[in-house]
Amino acid sequence: MFTLMLGMLFTAQAQYSNELIKVGQQAPELEFPTPEGKVMKLSAMMKGKYVILDFWASWCGPCRMANPGLVKMYNEFSAKQYKDAKGGFTVVSVSLDKDKEAWKAAIAKDGLIWKNHMSDLGGWQSKATEKYGLSYIPQCFLVGPKGEILGKYNRAEEAIEELNKHVK
Numbered sequence: 001m002f003t004l005m006l007g008m009l010f011t012a013q014a015q016y017s018n019e020l021i022k023v024g025q026q027a028p029e030l031e032f033p034t035p036e037g038k039v040m041k042l043s044a045m046m047k048g049k050y051v052i053l054d055f056w057a058s059w060c061g062p063c064r065m066a067n068p069g070l071v072k073m074y075n076e077f078s079a080k081q082y083k084d085a086k087g088g089f090t091v092v093s094v095s096l097d098k099d100k101e102a103w104k105a106a107i108a109k110d111g112l113i114w115k116n117h118m119s120d121l122g123g124w125q126s127k128a129t130e131k132y133g134l135s136y137i138p139q140c141f142l143v144g145p146k147g148e149i150l151g152k153y154n155r156a157e158e159a160i161e162e163l164n165k166h167v168k
Helices: 002-015 042-046 061-077 100-109 127-132 156-164
Strands: 031-033 039-041 049-056 088-095 139-143 149-153
Touching (some): 039 042, 042 049, 042 088, 049 156, 061 156, 149 156
Parallel strands (some): 049 088
Antiparallel strands (some): 031 039, 049 139, 139 149
């Protein structure tokens, strides 16, 4: 039954299209605290890099199921060199959690080893949901080294083909 429900959820996500964010537009700025309480700006993390901007939450089963693939992708692509991005590749994770301790525990448990984690702990009322037109998670965007949206996806692995075009 649970597997059937998850399958239906992924099918519903595949049919949904984020209409607010358009490929080619500049990624809207986000400025939220890290788990340690330091404020992080998305624009500072993106300069000269390819970025997977991943929206997720500790309480989201499909997000947690997608995290191993995201970790694998990070490990593979952060080690590569790019034709037009001297800064390389990274992941910026934006959590829609409300519970800071659950968020931090999920980062540790899922092995999300990159340093770029942020959240305003607003849950679905997060400013990120409004700026990025989020109505489901997981959801991610591939952002180019000049801050432009190159693609929008349900799972990070869907960005691999586009990202491979930029590898040296």
